[in-house]
Amino acid sequence: MGDFFDFLFVAGFWAATLRMATPLIFGTLGELVCERSGVLNLGIEGIMTAGSMAGWMWVYQGGDLWGGVLFAAFVGGMFGLLHSLFSVYLGLSQHVTGLGITMLASSLSYFVFRMMLPNVTTPPKIVPFESWSLPFFSEIPVLGEALFVLSPLTWLALLIVVVVGYGLFYTPLGLAVRMVGENPMAAEAQGINVHRVRSGAVIFGSALMAVGGSFLTLSAFDAFYIGMTNGRGWICIALVVFASWKPGKALLGALFFAAFDAMQMRVQQQASAAIPYQFYLMAPYVMSIVALIIMSRRAAYPKALLVPFRRGER
Numbered sequence: 001m002g003d004f005f006d007f008l009f010v011a012g013f014w015a016a017t018l019r020m021a022t023p024l025i026f027g028t029l030g031e032l033v034c035e036r037s038g039v040l041n042l043g044i045e046g047i048m049t050a051g052s053m054a055g056w057m058w059v060y061q062g063g064d065l066w067g068g069v070l071f072a073a074f075v076g077g078m079f080g081l082l083h084s085l086f087s088v089y090l091g092l093s094q095h096v097t098g099l100g101i102t103m104l105a106s107s108l109s110y111f112v113f114r115m116m117l118p119n120v121t122t123p124p125k126i127v128p129f130e131s132w133s134l135p136f137f138s139e140i141p142v143l144g145e146a147l148f149v150l151s152p153l154t155w156l157a158l159l160i161v162v163v164v165g166y167g168l169f170y171t172p173l174g175l176a177v178r179m180v181g182e183n184p185m186a187a188e189a190q191g192i193n194v195h196r197v198r199s200g201a202v203i204f205g206s207a208l209m210a211v212g213g214s215f216l217t218l219s220a221f222d223a224f225y226i227g228m229t230n231g232r233g234w235i236c237i238a239l240v241v242f243a244s245w246k247p248g249k250a251l252l253g254a255l256f257f258a259a260f261d262a263m264q265m266r267v268q269q270q271a272s273a274a275i276p277y278q279f280y281l282m283a284p285y286v287m288s289i290v291a292l293i294i295m296s297r298r299a300a301y302p303k304a305l306l307v308p309f310r311r312g313e314r
Contacts, residue, residue, distance in 0.1 A: 013262055013263075015150075016258075016262040017255060017258045017259045017262045018150060018154055018255070018258070019150075019151065019154065019219075019220060019258075020220075020258035020261055020262055021157075021254040021255045021257070021258035021259075022151065022153060022154045022157045022212070022215050022219070022220075023048070023212040023213065023215045023216055023220075023232055024212070024232060024235060024236055024239065024253075024254035024257060024258060025157040025158075025160070025161065025212070025250070025251060025254045026157055026160065026208050026209065026211050026212025026215065027044055027048055027208070027209050027212040027213075027232060027233055027235075027236035028236040028239040028240055028243065028250045028253065028254055029160055029161065029164050029205075029208050029247060029250055030044070030076075030204075030205035030206060030207070030208030030209035030212070030236075031044055031205060031209070031236050031237055031239075031240045032164070032205070032240050032243065032245055032246075032247065032250055033164060033168075033177070033201050033204055033205035033208070034201055034202050034205035034206070035181070035240055035245060035301075035302060035305055036168060036177050036178055036181045036201065036245060036302055037177050037180050037181045037197060037198045037201035037202065037302075038180055038181040038182075038184065038198060038302055038304040038305050038306070038307060038309070039083075039084070039087055039088060039094060039198055039201065039202050039305075040094045040095070040098060040305060040306055041080075041083060041094075041098055041101075041202060041205060041206065041209075042094070042095060042097075042098025042099050042101070042102060042237070043079060043080075043083050043097070043098045043099075043100075043101025043102050043105060043206070044098075044102070044206075044209050044233035044234075044236055044237065045102045045106070045229060045231070045232075045233030045234060046079070046101055046102035046103065046104065046105030046106040046109075046233075047076050047079050047080070047101065047102075047105050047206050047209045047210050047213065047233070048209050048210065048212055048213030048216075048229045048232060048233050049105060049106045049109050049213060049228075049229050050072075050075050050076065050079060050105040050106070050108065050109045050210060050213065051072035051073070051075060051076050051209065051210025051211060051212065051213030051214045052072070052109075052213035052214055052215075052216045052217045052224055052228060052229065053109040053110075053112065053113055053213075053217070053224050054068075054071050054072045054074075054075040054109075054210070054214070055068035055069055055071060055072035055210075055213070055214030055217055055218050056068065056126060056214070056217035056218065056223070056224040057112070057113070057116060057224070058071040058072075059126045059127075059218065060124060060126050065128070065129055065218055068214060068218055069153070069211055069214050069218065072210045072211055072213065072214035073207040073208075073210055073211050073214075074207070075210055076206045076207045076208070076209055076210020076211070076213075077203045077204070077206055077207040077210070079101055079104075079105050079206055079210075080202045080203040080204070080205065080206025080207065081199070081202075081203050081206075082101065083097055083098065083101050083202055083206065084198065084199035084202040084203065085199075086100075087202075087308070088195055088198045088199050088202065088308075088309075089195055089199070091308035091309070091310055092308075094306055094308075095306075102233070110226055113224060113226075123223035123224060123225045124223060125222040125223045126217075126218075126222050126223070127222070128217075128218055128219050128220075128221070128222045129151050129152050129153060129218055129219045131150055131151055132150060132151070132152050132155060133150075151215070151219040151220075152219075153211070153214075153215045153218070153219050154215075154219075156211075157212075157215075158251075160208065161247050161248070161250070161251045164247045165246075165247035165248055168247065176192050176197050177197055177201050178302075179192065180192065180194045180197045180198055180304070180309075181302035181303075181304050181305065182302055182303045182304055183303065183304065184304050184307075184309040185309075188309075188311065194309045194311075195309070198309070209233070209236075212232075212236075213229060216228055216229065235257060235285075235288070238288065238289075238292050239253040239254060239257065241292060241299055241301075242256075242288075242291060242292050244298070244299045244300065245299070245300075245301065245302065256288070256291065257288050260287050260288065
């Protein structure tokens with residue numbers, strides 16, 4: 001049994017965990033900001049797909065890597081704006097709007113990819129981000145290689161956790177976002193423009209989701225292909241509940257799921273062929289569902305989540 005779990009003490013396992021957690025961190029934080037303002041964004045899967053394609057296409061067409069990240073964020077923000085027009089200003093169903101955004105963003109991404117590269121049979125490659133290492137810390141045995149030699153986007157994701165956490169709980173803007181998600185009528189009485197705050201939160205959150213998608217093509221892989229988000233957006237929605245709508249717990253939840261995912265890959269290689277490989281593929285999802293059930297029983301969701309706001313109504 002000890003040999004079976006030796007990978008837990010290998011730097012590569014924890015490095016893989018951080019790498020696999022990065023798009024989940026961006027996506028979960030983006031969804032968390034949206035939901036804190038009272039808007040459920042089910043468009044996350046499509047927005048992450050659009051971000052992965054937009055960032056890759058920018059670099060493939062000759063742009064720089066950070067420009068690709070910014071372009072992905074811009075594309076995600078535009079889909080967030082579209083979502084807010086329907087769900088915030090028009091008060092339409094957030095479920096239907098979100099699913100529509102997912103289908104639109106995914107289909108449009110694949111369409112643009114095929115239109116731009118009609119004769120491509122294998123995904124073209126780009127030069128992705130190289131890892132950054134922290135001086136001195138990266139030389140620590142085992143831990144240094146795993147925790148201090150990371151992709152620039154992974155460093156950015158960890159920084160965004162701090163920024164979003166501080167912004168939500170220690171700034172007037174964060175208070176406004178939480179207020180419109182809890183009691184929009186009280187927020188309006190205090191002179192807060194509920195529609196603008198919610199719309200801004202959805203746009204910002206969608207931009208973060210798209211950056212998470214761009215990580216897949218600009219750092220984790222070096223190409224774009226259909227279906228590469230592989231349901232990560234839906235996992236992010238579950239992780240928001242797991243995190244009780246708190247950024248710090250969102251980071252832990254993303255690492256938790258990524259560790260299970262990295263573990264199943266290594267256990268699958270070492271285990272007997274008598275056990276079907278599908279068992280290991282579903283293991284991280286099953287474990288995450290169990291953890292979600294346990295944590296969600298004590299979760300305090302934003303009271304105005306999914307509730308459209310119309311001025312003057314009580």
